[in-house]
Amino acid sequence: MQVGLRQTPSPAYWLNWYTGQSSRNKLIVFADGTYLELFCWINTPREFYAWANKSPGLIDFALTAMPPSTAQSLHNSIMSRLRENQNGKELDLGYTLPDVGSRTRWDAVQVKWESSRPVTSNSLNRTDFPFLCHDVTPRTVRVPFDHKEKTTHPCGAVGISIVEVMVPKTRFDFFAKLYGYILGASPRIIDERGKDRCLDFEIGLPNQGLGPSNLSLRSEQDEIDRDWLRDRGAGIRGLVLSIGGREGHGEEALGVGGIASTISLKW
Known part of the structure; x- marks a missing residue:
């Protein structure tokens, strides 16, 4: 699980800034493998449009699955349950096919993941439901919850x-x-x-x-x-x-x- 928290800009929270992007983020990683993402806009939003009009605070969260599950199998199982329970009606909710994302860490290690987002009817909003984020590379490459120093917090x-x-x-x-x-x-x-x-x-x-x-x-x-x-x-x-x-x-x-x-x- 991961949770998004929108913050007002502060240099202490800036982790990555890729040329052309309009946001910066930082992860607070926990020993249980989850994390809290601090997120702020630095320019006119050109991505994450569902977050664009949200005021500071908790804005979104994601679910994941661990091996041997894959992004596709997670997507398939959710979509299967949704279809089976619509009683022949048009789906009020669905999920996009997994989309691959990647970046290169500061130490040249390649990080890959796949994400899928809710698709809803006019009566629902994107952030009414969690999105899906599945690690392709080992989760510890992107979320180092095996690193004691990075998962040790003053509050415990x-x-x-x-x-x-x-x-x-x-x-x-x-x-x-x-x-x-x-x-x-x-x-x-x-x-x-x-x-x-x-x-x-x-x-x-x-x-x-x-x-x-x-x-x-x-x-x-x-x-x-x-x-x-x-x-x-x-x-x-x-x-x-x-x-x-x-x-x-x-x-x-x-x-x-x-x-x-x-x-x-x-x-």
Whole structure:
């Protein structure tokens, strides 16, 4: 799993800038094989158009699969589940065929991956659902989660425990079904208060010794959530990072406002 976080520009967050591109990024890599991507525009957007109008904060996330799965087999399995459950109706959701991407690292090592993005009807948005990103070269070439120095963080975070996705209450059942088809998993009910519902999907991690993780799908519960949906639409709403060696001791947000309020540490 990988999660995108849009930041305002800061030199500390600039990792790569390729001639002609309009953005820069930096990865914060965790020991469980996931990462948080800090992303900022440096020019008029010429790529990642679904992110172009997003205000700073959590904007998107991706799912992956580890060998022996391939990008094509992951795509095929998701599309098969979606088609089987449309009851003969036109697909509201699909995924593009995997597209190859590559770059050369500073040490001349070639990095390759394949990505696939949701294709939706007019009533849905691209970032309502995760995109797919599959490593062609070993994942550690692009995401060095085997490198202790790069995965050791002052806060003690070892990985992503929960990705929280918020969707409109009026379409909760619709989104719950589609997420079930994408993930190939059945959810369990976490909370149900009238129409305020929360479902939890268990998902694996690249480093299986530190998993699994969870995707939590919920509807809006207060005016803050309603403002969020009006401003940003459905999609990733929060992120919980797990702290190694201190499980079961509570959870605390990084801050009380802005981006910090959407990311928590779980002890």
